[in-house]
Amino acid sequence: MxxxxxxxxxxxxxxxxxxxxxxxxxxxxxxxxxxxxxxxxxxxxxxxxxxxxxxxxxxxxxxxxxxxxxxxxxxxxxxxxxxxxxxxxxxxxxxxxxxxxxxxxxxxxxxxxDIRTAAAGGVAAKHLAPQRVETAGVIGTGAQARLQIAAALLMRPIKRVLVWGRDAGKSAACALDLASQHGIDAEPVDDPARLVAESQLVITTTPAEQPVLKAEWLHPGLHVTAMGSDQAGKNEIDPKALAAADLYACDRVSQCEKLGELRSAIEAGLWNKGTPPELGDIVAGKKPGRTSEDQVTICDLTGTGxxxxxxxxxxxxxxxxxxxxxxxxx
Amino acid sequence: MxxxxxxxxxxxxxxxxxxxxxxxxxxxxxxxxxxxxxxxxxxxxxxxxxxxxxxxxxxxxxxxxxxxxxxxxxxxxxxxxxxxxxxxxxxxxxxxxxxxxxxxxxxxxxxxxDIRTAAAGGVAAKHLAPQRVETAGVIGTGAQARLQIAAALLMRPIKRVLVWGRDAGKSAACALDLASQHGIDAEPVDDPARLVAESQLVITTTPAEQPVLKAEWLHPGLHVTAMGSDQAGKNEIDPKALAAADLYACDRVSQCEKLGELRSAIEAGLWNKGTPPELGDIVAGKKPGRTSEDQVTICDLTGTGxxxxxxxxxxxxxxxxxxxxxxxxx
Structure with a gap:
């Protein structure tokens, strides 16, 4: 009609x-x-x-x-x-x-x-990042690298941003954009291990099919949001890292086990903690989020309808x- | 962009x-x-x-x-x-x-x-109905009843149309519309068995969940297009009819076995002829359609992307x- x-x-x-x-x-x-x-x-x-x-x-x-x-x-x-x-x-x-x-x-x-994807990163940062995030790191140098940092800045008093990507020129350009757009200290780094070591919040924003963040880089007081994987075949986070973290949460378990980081961990036989909580459970107060500044937390975002x-x-x-x-x- | x-x-x-x-x-x-x-x-x-x-x-x-x-x-x-x-x-x-x-x-x-659904009925009539269709019957009295007959009229020299639905008033109105729109003889009938007996082409266009066309009504030289079922739970054609016909074809096997008439026949344990041909196989000449005027054929349409x-x-x-x-x- x-x-x-x-x-x-x-x-x-x-x-x-x-x-x-x-x-x-x-x-x-x-x-x-x-x-x-x-x-x-x-x-x-x-x-x-x-x-x-x-x-x-x-x-x-x-x-x-x-x-x-x-x-x-x-x-x-x-x-x-x-x-x-x-x-x-x-x-x-x-x-x-x-x-x-x-x-x-x-x-x-x-x-x-783009906006709702970055906003989900903001929700994850709000509920899972330590209260004190002085340095945030972003892996990847595209549109979501910029937007995820913008969302994180809404949630935590970040003073410095580190950027790593495979292409040093793009890392430098992304850092420059972030510095000028937000008036913060932003710098490219040539070593993702250093980026993680110096950050309290790390966001991975790549279409990687091999991990770009290793389990041995995890350190107390770190939150990682992995938002790049949205298809079977993609994998940003070392499968060992998920079970090694104090808390691993999915945006939607049914999607993450097929399209997200959880898929790689399950396939590698490295996930042994049963059904993980969903971000919504934590937002709604039905399951605990971060309970101390020292915990290691990971949030896996595949994007939801x-x-x-x-x-x-x-x-x-x-x-x-x-x-x-x-x-x-x- | x-x-x-x-x-x-x-x-x-x-x-x-x-x-x-x-x-x-x-x-x-x-x-x-x-x-x-x-x-x-x-x-x-x-x-x-x-x-x-x-x-x-x-x-x-x-x-x-x-x-x-x-x-x-x-x-x-x-x-x-x-x-x-x-x-x-x-x-x-x-x-x-x-x-x-x-x-x-x-x-x-x-x-x-509406148009592409009726056009699929036209394709089925073209390739599966007997060449000589003097009387066509339609079961159901809605928009598709009218459109499916219009498509059939493009394909066969139909002289008379019979209409049956649960509501006699709607059957009469549908017959009146068909007669005035196409200048043909169209009449409501109060018995679907008679409709099938007198027709060479029957189209079922209902959301029925119990069969409206019985297997014992099949007769030599009949083609049936069942286009109503498009969801698990719907069923227009007596499950016994599918295997009893000389030829049963699907618009898409993977859909018909879940959403079409084939689903009911499989669930009733009454389908024993393996993978049926698809309408496209017949259109493309890869599998035979009707091979004689006396055959009984059925085409199951669920609607395809x-x-x-x-x-x-x-x-x-x-x-x-x-x-x-x-x-x-x-």
């Missing part, structure tokens, strides 16, 4: 949703809802298009209490840079959770995914308030 | 895509491609929203040779009629198969799904030619 649909472009969305405390709070609320057991979140639909070195993922979740649910489509076409195009794209569609009618098209080209529903609903609320976007009558 | 996206509304789409021979040919091409083994078609993503008596399905497929792939989202919210809204809605998104960029938003409110990709790509081509739709710069 013809009805009105709000269309929000990337530009519209950049004007109304930023990576700030409100966004982190909304994503935290989605994680807490996941812990309620009432969220419906089906397995990710994933399709490979080998002829174009491409893949597309579809995520969704219904969260009781949110007026809509999002369906998020994320294509990744890895030959695009040769054509002068970004690898990642996509959009979200917001449906009424009461009638199923399309409410809004969020043509974000992946912007909201609940985050997509949360950010899309939030963006639509902001759009209404701001009068942003245009309307199409279908 | 910001780029141009074509937006086609239901009205735009109704102006450029109809249920005609060209549409049936495009959907037939998609089935033939399925038989090539080169199509990538992941399992359907399905999410139930019990609090709103709703569900949402997401389908997709990549077909080599088609310039785009569609992601189709179909919400079904079955309390909507109480609110004066239709139960079924949805949209399709067309992506470039080369870059993954969004090419078009097809805000069809389910129109293209390949049909969605085919119709969305076709609609976009038509839109370009017609200059239809509007453009949004994301």
């Amino acid at each position: 013809p009805h009105d649909v709000t269309v929000l472009t990337e530009r519209d969305l950049r004007g109304i949703v930023a990576l700030d405390l409100a966004t982190v709070a909304v994503v935290g609320k989605a994680f807490a809802a996941l812990a309620s057991g009432k969220v419906v979140m089906p397995p990710i639909l994933s399709m490979a298009i080998p002829e174009a070195n491409g893949e597309v993922d579809v995520k969704t979740a219904y969260i009781p209490g949110f007026e809509g649910f999002a369906i998020k489509v994320s294509p990744g076409f890895f030959d695009n840079p040769k054509l002068g195009l970004p690898s990642l794209n996509g959009l979200m569609i917001l449906f009424s959770a009461k009638t199923g009618l399309v409410q809004a098209l969020l043509l974000d080209n992946g912007y909201l995914t 609940a985050q997509d529903t949360a950010i899309a609903t939030f963006a639509m609320q902001r759009a209404r308030t701001a009068g942003a976007g245009s309307v199409i009558s279908t | 910001p780029h141009d996206v074509t937006v086609l509304t239901e009205r735009d789409l109704r102006g450029i895509v109809a249920l005609d021979l060209a549409t049936v040919a495009v959907v037939g091409k998609a089935f033939a491609a399925l038989a090539s083994g080169k199509v990538v078609m992941p399992p359907i993503l399905s999410m139930a929203i019990p609090e709103a008596n709703g569900e949402v399905d997401v389908k997709t497929a990549y077909i080599p040779g088609f310039e785009g792939f569609a992601i189709k989202v179909s919400p079904g919210f079955f309390d909507n009629p109480k609110l004066g809204l239709p139960s079924l809605n949805g949209l399709m998104i067309l992506f470039s198969a080369k870059t993954g960029l969004v090419q078009a938003l097809l805000l069809d409110n389910g129109y293209l799904t 390949a049909q969605d990709t085919a119709i969305a790509t076709f609609a976009m081509q038509r839109a370009r030619t017609a200059g239809a739709g509007s453009v949004i710069s994301t």
Whole structure:
């Protein structure tokens, strides 16, 4: 039946949703809802298009209490840079959770995914990092390296950031960006072991298929957020590290055991602690998070449809308030 | 990255895509491609929203040779009629198969799904119905009852249509619509056994959970297309009928064994003929279809993402030619 649909472009969305405390709070609320057991979140639909070195993922979740649910489509076409195009794209569609009618098209080209992914890092830092984080390290030098540090800065009084990537030039550029954007001390390092040793919070943001963070580098008072692995085959954290940590948490166990760091640890026969807690259990206070400054904690983020529903609903609320976007009558 | 996206509304789409021979040919091409083994078609993503008596399905497929792939989202919210809204809605998104960029938003409110579903019935009739179909019967009285008969009329010189549904008033209304729309003899019947006995082509279009067509009604020279079952729990055709027919074909075996008539036959222990052929195998000439006018054939349609990709790509081509739709710069 013809009805009105709000269309929000990337530009519209950049004007109304930023990576700030409100966004982190909304994503935290989605994680807490996941812990309620009432969220419906089906397995990710994933399709490979080998002829174009491409893949597309579809995520969704219904969260009781949110007026809509999002369906998020994320294509990744890895030959695009040769054509002068970004690898990642996509959009979200917001449906009424009461009638199923399309409410809004969020043509974000992946912007909201970037923001909600970084916001999950913020939620992890809030609940699992030591209170005192003077130095934060980031492994990887892409968009999420920058955004994850921005989210961490919202949560802890970080004074210094260390950056390591395989390409020293990109590490230097990333450090420069972070320093100028946030007015903090940020420097590239040439040794990831040193980065971890000097940091209280480390975020891994790579598509690595071999670990970039070794178990022997763990030290008291360290929190690691691993957000790079989101597919079987990816692995950023030494499988030995997960059981060695005092606390290892998943964004969603059913996803991490297939797509995250937990998969590698299970496959290596190195996970022996049963079902790990989920970040949402910790946010909701149902399971303990960090209980002392000296603990070693690891959080494994694969990205959930609940985050997509949360950010899309939030963006639509902001759009209404701001009068942003245009309307199409279908 | 910001780029141009074509937006086609239901009205735009109704102006450029109809249920005609060209549409049936495009959907037939998609089935033939399925038989090539080169199509990538992941399992359907399905999410139930019990609090709103709703569900949402997401389908997709990549077909080599088609310039785009569609992601189709179909919400079904079955309390909507109480609110004066239709139960079924949805949209399709067309992506470039080369870059993954969004090419078009097809805000069809389910129109293209209706058309591609009926077109699949046309493909089945073309390849499996006897050449001589004087009388066609339809079981069910909704939108697909009308559209499936329209598709059958494109394929066979049908002179008379019989309609049966549980509600005699709806059967009469459906027959009246068919007669006036196509200028044919169409009449409601009060006995589905008589409908089958007098027809050479029968299409079942119901959400039945108990068979509406009995195995003992099968007769030489009959083709049955069962298009209602698309979920575990639905069942239109007596499970005994599948093995009793000379030929039983699926639109997609992996779907029919979970969501179609084949599921009921397997669960009842009444399927003993191994892996059935797919409609695409028959379209592509890789497996035999009907080989004599006297055979009994059954085709089980659950609806495939390949049909969605085919119709969305076709609609976009038509839109370009017609200059239809509007453009949004994301």
